[in-house]
Amino acid sequence: xxxxxxxxxxxxxxxxxxxxxxxxxxxxxxxxxxxxxxxxxxxxxxxxxxxxxxxxxxxxxxxxxxxxxxxxxxxxxxxxxxxxxxxxxxxxxxxxxxxxxxxxxxxxxxxxxxxxxxxxxxxxxxxxxxxxxxxxxxxxxxxxxxxxxxxxxxxxxxxxxxxxxxxxxxxxxxxxxxxxxxxxxxxxxxxxxxxxxxxxxxxxxxxxxxxxxxxxxxxxxxxxxxxxxxxxxxxxxxxxxxxxxxxxxxxxxxxxxxxxxxxxxxxxxxxxxxxxxxxxxxxxxxxxxxxxxxxxxxxxxxxxxxxxxxxxxxxxxxxxxxxxxxxxxxxxxxxxxxxxxxxxxxxxxxxxxxxxxxxxxxxxxxxxxxxxxxxxxxxxxxxxxxxxxxxxxxxxxxxxxxxxxxxxxxxxxxxxxxxxxxxxxxxxxxxxxxxxxxxxxxxxxxxxxxxxxxxxxxxxxxxxxxxxxxxxxxxxxxxxxxxxxxxxxxxxxxxxxxxxxxxxxxxxxxxxxxxxxxxxxxxxxxxxxxxxxxxxxxxxxxxxxxxxxxxxxxxxxxxxxxxxxxxxxxxxxxxxxxxxxxxxxxxxxxxxxxxxxxxxxxxxxxxxxxxxxxxxxxxxxxxxxxxxxxxxxxxxxxxxxxxxxxxxxxxxxxxxxxxxxxxxxxxxxxxxxxxxxxxxxxxxxxxxxxxxxx
Numbered sequence: 080x081x082x083x084x085x086x087x088x089x090x091x092x093x094x095x096x097x098x099x100x101x102x103x104x105x106x107x108x109x110x111x112x113x114x115x116x117x118x119x120x121x122x123x124x125x126x127x128x129x130x131x132x133x134x135x136x137x138x139x140x141x142x143x144x145x146x147x148x149x150x151x152x153x154x155x156x157x158x159x160x161x162x163x164x165x166x167x168x169x170x171x172x173x174x175x176x177x178x179x180x181x182x183x184x185x186x187x188x189x190x191x192x193x194x195x196x197x198x199x200x201x202x203x204x205x206x207x208x209x210x211x212x213x214x215x216x217x218x219x220x221x222x223x224x225x226x227x228x229x230x231x232x233x234x235x236x237x238x239x240x241x242x243x244x245x246x247x248x249x250x251x252x253x254x255x256x257x258x259x260x261x262x263x264x265x266x267x268x269x270x271x272x273x274x275x276x277x278x279x280x281x282x283x284x285x286x287x288x289x290x291x292x293x294x295x296x297x298x299x300x301x302x303x304x305x306x307x308x309x310x311x312x313x314x315x316x317x318x319x320x321x322x323x324x325x326x327x328x329x330x331x332x333x334x335x336x337x338x339x340x341x342x343x344x345x346x347x348x349x350x351x352x353x354x355x356x357x358x359x360x361x362x363x364x365x366x367x368x369x370x371x372x373x374x375x376x377x378x379x380x381x382x383x384x385x386x387x388x389x390x391x392x393x394x395x396x397x398x399x400x401x402x403x404x405x406x407x408x409x410x411x412x413x414x415x416x417x418x419x420x421x422x423x424x425x426x427x428x429x430x431x432x433x434x435x436x437x438x439x440x441x442x443x444x445x446x447x448x449x450x451x452x453x454x455x456x457x458x459x460x461x462x463x464x465x466x467x468x469x470x471x472x473x474x475x476x477x478x479x480x481x482x483x484x485x486x487x488x489x490x491x492x493x494x495x496x497x498x499x500x501x502x503x504x505x506x507x508x509x510x511x512x513x514x515x516x517x518x519x520x521x522x523x524x525x526x527x528x529x530x531x532x533x534x535x536x537x538x539x540x541x542x543x544x545x546x547x548x549x550x551x552x553x554x555x556x557x558x559x560x561x562x563x564x565x566x567x568x569x570x571x572x573x574x575x576x577x578x579x580x581x582x583x584x585x586x587x588x589x590x591x592x593x594x595x596x597x598x599x600x601x602x603x604x605x606x607x608x609x610x611x612x613x614x615x616x617x618x619x620x621x622x623x624x625x626x627x628x629x630x631x632x633x634x635x636x637x638x639x640x641x642x643x644x645x646x647x648x649x650x651x652x653x654x655x656x657x658x659x660x661x662x663x664x665x666x667x668x669x670x671x672x673x674x675x676x677x678x679x680x681x682x683x684x685x686x687x688x689x690x691x692x693x694x695x696x697x698x699x700x701x702x703x704x705x706x707x708x709x710x711x712x713x714x715x716x717x718x719x720x721x722x723x724x725x726x727x728x729x730x731x732x733x734x735x736x737x738x739x740x741x742x743x744x745x746x747x748x749x750x751x752x753x754x755x756x757x758x759x760x761x762x763x764x765x766x767x768x769x770x771x772x773x
Contacts, residue, residue: 111156111157112156112157112158113156113157113158114152114155114156114157114158114159114160114361115155115156116151116155116169116170116172116173116361117140117151117155117172117173117174118172118173119173119174119175120173120174120175120176121175121176121205121206122173122174122175122176122203122204122205122206122207122208122209123171123172123173123174123207123208123209124140124171124172124174124179124181124201124203124208124209124210124211125168125169125170125171125172125208125209125210125211125228125352125363126138126151126163126168126169126181126210126211126212126213127163127167127168127169127210127211127212127213127333127350127363127365128163128164128165128166128167128168128183128212128213129165129166129212129213129214129245129333129335129348130165130195130196130213130214130215130216130221131165131216131247131335131336131337131340131343132165132216132343133164133165134185134186135160135161135162135163135164135185135186136162136163136183136184136185136186136195136213137150137151137152137153137161137162137163137183137184137185137186137187137188138150138151138152138163138169138181138182138183138184138213139151139181139182139183139184139190140174140179140180140181141179141180142175142177142178142179142180143177143178143179143180143199143200147182147190147191148190149189149190150184150188150189150190151169151172152186153187153188153189159361160359160361161186161187162185162186162187163186165343166335166348166365166367167362167365168210168350168362168363168365169361169362169363170355170356170360170361170362170363171208171228171363174203175203176203176204176205176206176207177202177203178200178201178202178203179200179201179203180197180198180199180200180201181197181198181201181211181223182194182195182196182197182198183195183196183197183213183221183223195213195221196213196215196221196222196223197223198211198222198223198224198225201225207227207228207230208227208228208230208352209225209226209227209228210225210226210227210228210331210352211223211224211225211226212224212226212243212245212333214245214247214278215247216247216248216337216339216340218247218248218339219247219248219277222278224243224245224278224280226241226243226280226295226296226331227295227296228295228329228331228352229293229295229297229329229352230293230294230295232327233299233327233328233329234327235327236301236302236327237299237300237301237302237327238299238300238301238302238303238305238323238325238326238327238328238330239293239297239298239299239300239328239329239330240297240298240300240307240323240329240330240331240332241280241281241295241296241297241298241329241330241331241332242254242271242275242280242281242298242307242309242332242334243275243279243280243281243331243332243333243334244275244276244277244278244279244280244334245277245278245333245334245335246277246334246335246336246337246338246345247277247337248277248337248338248339249277249311249334249336249338249345250276250277250311250312251274251275251276251277251311251312252274252275252309252310252311252312252319252334253266253269253271253274253309253310253311253312253313253314254269254270254271254274254275254307254308254309255267255268255269255270255271255307255308255309255310255317256268256269256270256305256306256307256308257306257307257308257317257320258306259306259320260306260320260322261320261322261368261369261371262317262318262319262320262369262370262371262372262771263316263317263371263372263739263740263769263771264306264308264316264317264320265315265316265317266308266310266314266315266316266317267308268288268289269288270287270288270289270290270298270307271285271286271287271288272285272286272287272288273286274312275334280296281296281297281298282296283295283296285298297329301325302325302326302327303325304322304323304324304325305322305323305325306320306321306322306323307320307321307322307323307332307347308320309334309347318345318371319334319345319346319347319368320347320368320369320371321347321349321368323349328351328352328353328354329351329352329353330349330350330351330352331349331350331352332347332348332349333347333348333349333350334346334347335347335348335367339431341407341566341567341593342567342568342594342595344370344594346367346368346369346370347367347368348365348366348367348368349365349366349367349368350363350364350365351363351364351365369772370594370772371769371771371772372739372740372769372770372771372772373407373408373593373599373654373769373770373771373772374405374406374407374408374767374768374769375406375407375408375409375410375654375656375692375728375767375768375769375770376404376406376408376409376410376744376765376766376767376768377409377410377411377412377603377656377657377658377726377728377765377766378401378409378410378411378412378726378744378745378761378763378764378765378766379411379412379413379658379761379762379763379765380397380401380411380412380413380414380419380761381393381397381413381717381760381761381762381763382394382397382413382414382415382416382419383413383414383415383533383554383555383560384415384499384533384534384535384554384555385495385496385497385498385499385500385532385533385535386499386500386533387413387499387762388499388717388758388762389750389752389758392750392751392752392753393750393758393760393761394419396748396750396760397760397761398419398422398423398426399426400745400748400760401423401427401564402423402426402427402429402430402432402433402564403430403432404432404744404745405432406564406566406744406767407565407566407567407593408563408564408565408566408567408591408601408654408656409433409563409564409565410561410563410587410603410604410656410657410658411423411561411562411563411564412560412561412605412657412658413560413561413605413658413761414560414561414562415534415554415555415558415560416535416555416558417438417440417558420438420562421438423562423564424436424438424562424564427564432566433564433565433566434565434566434568435564435565435566435567435568435569436562436563436564436565436569437562437563437565437569437572437574437587437589437603438559438562438563439559439562439574439585439587440559441557441558441559441574441576441583441585442556442557442558443548443550443551443552443553443556443557444550444557445557445576445583446576447576447577447578447579448575448576448577448643449578449639450578451578452578452619452620452622452635453620453622453631453635454622458619460549460550460551461549461550461551462549463520463549464545464546464547464548464549465523465524465526465527465544465545465546465548465551465552466523466524466527466528466545466546467520467546468520469517469518469520469521470514470517470520470521470524471513474510474513474514474521475514475524475528475542475545475546477510478507478510478511478514478528479528479538479541479542480510481506481507481509481510482496482503482507482528482532482538483538485502485506485507486498486502486503486506486507487538491538492537492538492539492542493537493538493539494537494538495532495535495536495537495538496532496533496538499533500529500533503529503532511525511528511529514528515615519617522615522616522617523551523617524545525615526552526581526614526615526617527541527544527545527552528541528542528545529614530552530553530554530581530582530614531544531545531552531554533554534554534555534556535555536556551580552581553579553581553582553583554581554582554583557583558583559574559583559585560582560583560605561585561587561603561604561605561657561658562587562603563587563589563601563603565589565591565601567591567592567593568591568592569589569590569591569592569601570589570590570592570598571588571589571590572587572588572589573587573588573589573647574586574587574588575587575588575639575640575643577606577607577636577639577640578619578620578632578635578636578639579607579618579620579632579636580607580616580617580618580619580620580632581607581614581618582607582608584605584606584607584636585604585605586602586603586604586605586640586643586644586657587602587603587604588600588601588602588603588643588647589601593772594772597772598651599651599652599653599654599773600647600648600651600652600653600654600731601653601654601656602640602643602644602647602648602653602654602655602656602657603656603657604640604655604656604657604658604659605657605658605660606633606636606637606640606657606658606659606660606661606681607629607632607633607636607660608629608660609627609629609630609633609660609661609677609678610629611627611629614629616628616629616632618632620632620635620636627678630678630680630681633659633660633661633678633681634678634680634681634684637659637681637684637685638684640655640685641684641685641688641689644688644689644731645688645731648731648732650732651732652730652731652732652733652773653730653731653732653733654692654728654729654730654731654770655689655728655729655730655731656726656727656728656729656768657726657727658725658726658763659681659682659685659725659726659727660677660725661677661678661679661680661681661682661725662674662675662676662677662678662679662682662723662724662725663676663679663682663683663699663724664676664679665699665724667698667711671709671711672698672699672700672709672710672711673709673710673722674699674700674701674710674711674722674723674724675721675722675723677721677723677725682727685727685729686729688731689729689730689731690729690730690731690733690734690735690738691727691728691729691730691735691738692727692728692729692730692735692737692738692768692770693735693738693741693768694738694739694740694741695735697741698711699711699724700712700724700743701722701723701724701764702723702724702725702726702743702763702764702765702766703715703718703721703722703723703724703725703762703763704718704722704764705718705719705720705721705722706718706719706720707720709722710722710723710724712743712746712764713743713746713764715759715762715763715764716756716758716759717758717759717761717762718762725763726763726765726766727766728766728768728770730770733770733773736771737770737771737773738768738769738770738771739769739770739771740767740768740769741766741767741768741769742766742767742769743764743765743766743767744764744765744766744767745759745760745761745764745765746759746764748760
């Protein structure tokens with residue numbers, strides 16, 4: 080290969096050459112400064128790259144039957160960009176009329192390089208302009224399609240637009256007038272009489288509800304502003320909306336994106352056919368439509384040991400259902416085993432929906448991130464085991480002997496609890512009462528024996544841990560029971576460990592990149608449950624002996640969570656969601672919906688700092704719904720007579736207008752128990768908030 084002359088090197092240096100594949104590779108092309116598109120010939124074509132991937136491409140053009148010369152950017156001059164990226168449309172460039180062939184090659188290669196897509200024999204009329212689009216994906220393959228552009232100026236007071244379906248995997252799309260200029264919006268009035276299928280565009284023969292069709296397939300309408308929407312066939316809720324200003328210009332609306340690729344969402348790309356981009360004269364003026372909402376779901380997996388009803392039969396169904404859900408970001412609580420969390424991560428990846436996740440590895444040795452209590456003091460570690468100190472060995476032996484005799488899979492130290500807490504309370508209450516009614520040491524021992532038994536530990540392991548281990552026992556040996564699934568890449572991932580008693584509670588954090596280059600801070604939290612008198616309190620975070628200790632711990636956790644969000648997110652927008660284990664009381668004016676109070680002061684505290692993400696006029700609804708109903712959501716047979724709304728989503732540095740929709744989730748997913756009963760996947764319905772993308 081020839082070496083570059085000193086003159087050539089000087090030209091490259093002066094022109095600021097952006098060498099893509101090495102300087103010597105450029106020798107096969109004439110080196111010239113600047114960047115120009117082909118200008119010869121008596122017609123024009125425009126190339127638009129609509130394949131949803133990150134790789135830029137170049138395009139080769141020839142008269143049919145002749146040889147390809149150079150790709151138009153590689154041969155356009157040393158200052159040309161390396162290629163056309165996704166959603167970029169070239170400015171119209173010159174060709175000779177007749178039949179032309181085009182092929183797409185990777186940016187930086189020659190026309191002899193790998194062919195990514197091609198089209199042959201495109202008829203080009205003298206004086207015409209034709210748009211040629213590269214479309215497709217890995218599953219459907221790549222192809223190219225030609226569309227003749229509007230041939231004349233638009234008359235005064237009129238506007239023209241056409242629609243081309245270039246979104247692989249989207250299925251047929253109905254086109255109509257949308258109620259809003261951006262999502263969420265409904266389809267108000269049909270524009271086309273029939274939906275467009277993938278690779279179809281409007282033609283002279285397309286039937287329209289209003290306006291008229293030009294020979295090139297443009298819909299001509301009075302020049303008024305119009306919100307063009309698209310929705311899957313048979314649906315009325317728009318998935319794409321692009322506003323057209325009604326000015327006297329021809330526009331092309333491409334439906335683009337791949338529903339299987341969150342980074343390349345389905346949206347519209349609207350190009351003004353006769354205008355150059357303000358950013359580059361090499362490009363046509365095109366703009367993607369604003370995206371719709373982020374679907375944020377919080378859900379309790381109800382997989383936390385023998386205290387959770389029908390756990391074994393529900394487990395595979397719960398994991399499969401969550402792995403295949405359609406949320407963008409999902410905060411999952413009460414999934415206490417590492418094996419279940421790992422299985423869900425793998426299932427979610429295999430389903431092709433959630434490629435990203437947050438889980439945390441924690442043990443009994445994992446301390447709170449900020450362990451100080453309300454007075455600012457850091458609690459001292461225990462110097463005796465949970466069942467040491469003032470505990471009596473005979474009381475411990477009696478309690479465990481009863482469990483092995485009446486609530487065990489084997490009746491031996493190697494067995495595990497059978498029948499959950501109901502068996503302990505109904506069959507062994509007398510053996511546990513001395514611990515439950517005793518001093519702080521005995522309450523700590525009660526919690527250790529019961530919670531360890533509920534956490535899959537064998538009877539022997541439970542007794543050993545509670546009588547010999549100085550550490551404060553937390554369920555499942557201190558494992559964190561919450562996690563995050565995300566469609567989007569996550570960065571700066573961190574887990575903040577809250578001060579907690581008996582159960583490890585955390586706030587997960589990450590920046591979620593919901594569009595290339597656009598991130599939003601995301602927090603998934605879970606507070607200590609409101610146990611009341613069911614579980615005695617022995618922790619460090621209840622300084623007022625006259626108030627419910629679990630409520631005091633929740634308030635302290637909420638305060639720690641608020642400070643953590645403010646510190647991490649700073650001035651950036653953030654979404655905060657989770658299971659707060661509390662509920663504000665509410666009764667609807669007609670008395671048909673009643674939500675029960677459960678330490679609603681925690682929500683008051685959160686809402687002093689954060690914006691509650693509910694749309695205007697939202698009516699509270701239960702997520703933990705009573706078996707008899709009355710909470711606005713479907714009755715749940717796993718529950719008693721209280722209706723609680725404990726899943727809430729909040730916004731930071733975003734106003735209330737960003738919350739546009741809420742829904743209960745997983746209400747229609749049922750599993751059949753061995754006894755033939757239909758049961759939901761959890762004792763709590765999932766809660767979805769749709770948030771407008773900032």
